[in-house]
Amino acid sequence: MLTAVVTRGLAVEVRFVTVEEEGEEHGSEKMSYEESKDFCEFPYETEEEYEAEASAAHPCLEGPSPLAVEVKELAWGAGAFVVLALLMRFWLFPAVKKGMDARYALIRDGHEAADTARGAARAEVAEYESALATVKAEANERVDAARQTLESERAARLAEVNAAIAAKREAAAAEAAASRQAAEADVASAATEVAARTIELATGKAPDAAAVRSAVEASMNAGVSS
Amino acid sequence: MVLALEFPPINEILRWRDLFPTFNKVALIAVAASLISIVIFLLAARKDGLKAPQGVRNLAETIVEFIEEQIIMPTMGRHGMGWTPFLLSLFLFIYLCNLPGIIPILYMPATARIAIPMFLALLVWVIFIGVGFKHQGPAYIKNSLFPPGVPGPLYILVAPIEFISTFLVRPFSLTVRLFANLLAGHILLVTFSLLTEELVQGDSLVLKPVGILPFFMLMFITAFEVLVGFLQAYIFTILAAVYIGGAAHPEH
Numbered sequence: 001m002l003t004a005v006v007t008r009g010l011a012v013e014v015r016f017v018t019v020e021e022e023g024e025e026h027g028s029e030k031m032s033y034e035e036s037k038d039f040c041e042f043p044y045e046t047e048e049e050y051e052a053e054a055s056a057a058h059p060c061l062e063g064p065s066p067l068a069v070e071v072k073e074l075a076w077g078a079g080a081f082v083v084l085a086l087l088m089r090f091w092l093f094p095a096v097k098k099g100m101d102a103r104y105a106l107i108r109d110g111h112e113a114a115d116t117a118r119g120a121a122r123a124e125v126a127e128y129e130s131a132l133a134t135v136k137a138e139a140n141e142r143v144d145a146a147r148q149t150l151e152s153e154r155a156a157r158l159a160e161v162n163a164a165i166a167a168k169r170e171a172a173a174a175e176a177a178a179s180r181q182a183a184e185a186d187v188a189s190a191a192t193e194v195a196a197r198t199i200e201l202a203t204g205k206a207p208d209a210a211a212v213r214s215a216v217e218a219s220m221n222a223g224v225s226s
Numbered sequence: 227m228v229l230a231l232e233f234p235p236i237n238e239i240l241r242w243r244d245l246f247p248t249f250n251k252v253a254l255i256a257v258a259a260s261l262i263s264i265v266i267f268l269l270a271a272r273k274d275g276l277k278a279p280q281g282v283r284n285l286a287e288t289i290v291e292f293i294e295e296q297i298i299m300p301t302m303g304r305h306g307m308g309w310t311p312f313l314l315s316l317f318l319f320i321y322l323c324n325l326p327g328i329i330p331i332l333y334m335p336a337t338a339r340i341a342i343p344m345f346l347a348l349l350v351w352v353i354f355i356g357v358g359f360k361h362q363g364p365a366y367i368k369n370s371l372f373p374p375g376v377p378g379p380l381y382i383l384v385a386p387i388e389f390i391s392t393f394l395v396r397p398f399s400l401t402v403r404l405f406a407n408l409l410a411g412h413i414l415l416v417t418f419s420l421l422t423e424e425l426v427q428g429d430s431l432v433l434k435p436v437g438i439l440p441f442f443m444l445m446f447i448t449a450f451e452v453l454v455g456f457l458q459a460y461i462f463t464i465l466a467a468v469y470i471g472g473a474a475h476p477e478h
Contacts, residue, residue: 069341076253077323077342080260081349085315092267093311096286099275106276 184220191216255336259322263315293317297464302471309470312353316346317463320404324455327412328448335455338408340401347400350466355393358473366473396469400462407458411451418444 192213199207244250270286273279279287293314298306323342327335337343358366370392371385418440425437 067340069344070250070252070339071341072248072250073252073256073336073339073341074345076249077256077336078345080256081315081319081342081346084260084263084319085312087264088267088315089311092264092271093290093314095271096267096275096283096290097310099271099273099283100287100290103276103279 188213188216188220191220251332251334252336252339252342255323255326255332255334256319256342258326259319259336262322263318266318289318290314293463297460297467301464301467302474305475306467306471309467313463313467316350316466317459320346320462321456321459324408324459327408327415327455328451333415335408335412337404337458338412340405343401343404344397346462347397347404350400350469351397354396354466354469354473357470361474400465404458404462407454411447411454414447415444415451418447 192209195216196207196209196212199212245254266282267286270283273281273283275283290310293310294307297313297317298310302309320337323336325335326332327338355366358370362369371388372381373384373388376384421440422437422444425433425440428434
């Protein structure tokens, strides 16, 4: 039946062997003095001492528990840490931190400058908006004034034009009335002449011109009125 | 038939030969963690801090801001900023000691051995007690053991509990939490690595394809260990900040 054992050399190895082989393995497991000396802490100072006193098992197997404090590890570990802590406390950390603080201060100053600039810009914007509002109000006033002026001028011009038109209309109406009267007089005169001639031809004697004219005018007036 | 896989003893998977006398891999990782932190901040400090941070400077500033904003401000408030260098060192050192657990060739978190977590926990313990005495004087002990608002007779129970939890359990829990998490992760990685290797390289044609399963677990646990390494460094650091902040300003 197979079981498993560990063999040990300069490095840890494992392999599976039979139960029968296991005894042989353990029997031949003892390493040479040189191999053992290189492998771990070694309690034997001479090869003779090792051969005489070391058991078949590797001497390293009998080493201290991992819970046992190794003085050399404690000393080197403590020394390394103390050196690091002291250098960090008095030199390395302050040097790095100084740069960090300087940069943070620079950034903080930059932020403050940016805040100041932002405040100034906002004030300028407010001032500009105020000026813009004033200018707009002034412009509106001027536009309103111009509009009123234009309106009054337009009204005045309109009144003038209307008056001129009315005058021209009256003149035209008067002229038309005069022309009409003249035309009516001409028509009445012509009609009187035609009526007087017609009567003269019919009666053989000339009628009274005033009576004929009066009759014609009465007839024309009656026609207009009707 | 395969019945079992004998796992190497924990001592063995955590033991590395000395690189030279008194200096092993854990010591190497600890020194490297310290040096890497120093180099990062050294390079960052040499760059112009007034310009927008880039590269290593950005990394350093991100870590500093993480410590200040995510650890100090919630636990100690603005007056805790003086502790930034210490907590920064603590976080970086622990994180960089955790990280080699998933880095090929290294594959060993220095915090999976108890020495470094224990030293750091004891350091934090000494510091928060010292801070307590500095800010409150001898009344620190009284304030710690006899919290206000508790009915008098209950102090018989509360005082010993407070003593144990504040002065004994804190360093122990800090140590064990970090050490045990990293050790467990390391053991899991070794387990699935060995299992994958044995199944894939074994003679059995039936077992070879099965090796993909522990391989996927290995990938998953490796990714998980990235999170664990960061999380444990963060937890250790934030607890240190809580302890120090609590000792300096008990009303918080």
